[in-house]
Amino acid sequence: MIRLQNVCKNYGGSPALSNINLHIGLGEFAFLVGPSGAGKSTLMRLLYREEVPTSGNVLISGVNLNRLSKGQIPLLRRRLGIIFQDFKLLNSQTVFNNVAYVLRALGVDEREVNKRVSSALAVVGLEHKRDSYPTELSGGEQQRVGIARAIVNGPPVLLADEPTGNLDPATSLEIVQLLERISQRGTTVLISTHDQPIVNAMRRRVIALKGGELVADVDNGFYELEMA
């Protein structure tokens, strides 16, 4: 589903990623770990084509992202769900409208919007908060809205960039468990994080980056201190 082949990314001569080779299969659940500056965010940005690699190939569902034209980038992103550390919710819109926002922009029929948003809110357990505004929700609930928005289009790949960065440990665990449940329905989930207790509690695949290099890739792994 996600494949990186000899990927390098330099910023002004200094390497952010060096010779990364990686494969994440369909329905897999993986953590991308590493300290600040390890290259996690750069790798995530390559996956949603916010950046292009200096060399090497990035493939999603067999599509080489290097070869995408500008007009094809939106089509790629519709097949990805992206979750952010700062939630990126519109405070002037209700929970329902936040989740429906992109569907409406894509011209989806209002009945279909209703159906899909209700279903996404049911998955994240926020049906009862559909008419609330983000400012009336806790951090964990806001992140659930972000997740509902990411899955509402039924993407095969979910990319979560530090989704627990702004949450307390208990809520963080709930959010990661929610993402795991979504993964069990066949969605590939990649979570970038430096939250060691969460990674170690989940015991799933751990891909570790350090100084832009891939230093470990372990199934049922731990986030060990020496990785950082």
Add this chain to the structure above:
Amino acid sequence: MLRSLRIFRRVCIETLLGLRASGWSNWLVVSILAVALTIFGGVLQMTMTLKNLVNAWGNQIQISAYLPDSADPKAVAHEISRFSEVKQVEIVTKDVAWNEMQHTFKVASVDNPLPNTLHIKLSSPDQVEVLAPKLRLMSSIESIRYPLKVAKKINDFRHFLELAGLFVTAALSAATLTVIGNTIHLVIKARHKEIEILSLMGVGPFYIKCPFVFQGAVYGAMAALLATAVLLGIHLYIDPYVKDQLFSLAPALTQNLEYSLVPTSLLMCALGVVVGAGGSLWTSGRYIKL
């Protein structure tokens, strides 16, 4: 098709939200653009009216040819009527002219000093300067006279107005582009979060940029409406006065003199929409990186 309509509807809603978010700066943009368009429309109205005036004047233009006593007016008239530029030749014999003069001015009984005269009407006013040299070459004509200078001066003034109007409109349009650019830039800044979400969730640049372009186009259309109202006011209150003055000078010129406000309004609307939408397109292209 239905999907496209739904997207268009959402773009319109986003445009309205953008207009609501811009608040008072909407009026700043619209008023500056309206001033530019009023000047453009006013100059256009004036130049077109002057053009009509010149044409009306041209239709009145006739060349008067004065003949020596030795020349036969009928023969000369026949000869002149063969020129393609000539529409009609009217003979005013020296006796008829003298009788009229005596009747009008009650002059003393002296020998008739007036020459036989031909009033030559032209097929087109532009032909005056073509025909005049030909007439001057004819030995059977002593002298000719025609009121070309006035028409030429009006035409020169019209050209000057056109140039000055174009220059002022261009300068004001450039100023308007800057104001539109700043306003749209502020809206883009205020909505950067929505733009980022839409872009990362796979919404295309058309949907993201279009509301800003539409907002600029709305500014242009509103400014054109305002400019039309101003010109209509001028038309209603000043035109009758100008017409009265002109009528006292030359009654025949006041017919078909007016140039309709409709084409001017349409042109102002087109220019306003182009400047508004163009300014927004440029700004959104510059500040929205997708």
